[in-house]
Amino acid sequence: MSYQDEELPDSTLQALALALKPAELSESVRRRLRERVLQQAHEVASTGTFTVRAGEAAWIEIAPFIQMKLLRRDQAAGNQTVLMRMQPGGIVPPHRHAHEEEFLVLEGECCIGDLQLRAGDAHIAAAGSWHEAVTTRTGVLVLLRGEYPLPCTG
Known part of the structure; x- marks a missing residue:
């Protein structure tokens, strides 16, 4: 009798289970097996989602002292999500949204x-609003x- 395409009888499965040590x-x-299982479990993203790992997207210099990393x-829809890193002395010119x-x-x-922002602060600019220059002394x-392509200056 061939069990190639059929299930094994319960009695056979029970006998095999009892014989296992x-x-x-x-x-x-x-530890290595546990790490491998956990890594594979974390690498599966839910349907309809995606992940950008820290080392995946490249920082691109868009102006002196200013870098940007595209996330999405x-x-x-004409929008994007980016990280922007400014070093001391960096200036984003005034622009309209x-x-x-x-x-x-x-x-x-x-x-x-003249508006100072610190870590944790959020600033929302409405469509049609004007932004003064963005500057930093500390980085x-x-x-x-926001919008894509980037807003116009001037």
């Missing part, structure tokens, strides 16, 4: 005109969700 694994082998871009922008300070401090890391 747990493998004796060293602590280092247990939706060309059809065609769409709403969300500006969240993650680290450091910056000024938008700053911000999360921006």
Whole structure:
């Protein structure tokens, strides 16, 4: 009798289960197996989601003392999510927003005109609003969700 495409009878499965003896694994082998299982479990993203790992997206210099890392871009909707890192002396020129922008300070401090923002502060610019220059004396890391392409200056 061939069980190639059929299930084994319960009695056979029970006999096999009783005959099995747990493998004796060293602590280092247990640890490696556990790490491998956990890594694979964390690498599976839920349907409809995606993850950008810290080392995956490249920092791109967009102006002196200013770098940007693209996290997501939706060309059809005309928006994007980026990290922007400014070093002391960096300046984002004054600009107008065609769409709403969300500006969240993650680290450091910056000024938008005379408005000072610190880590944890969020600044929302409505569509049609004018932004004064963004500057920093300490350096700053911000999360921006706003229009794509970038807003016009002048």
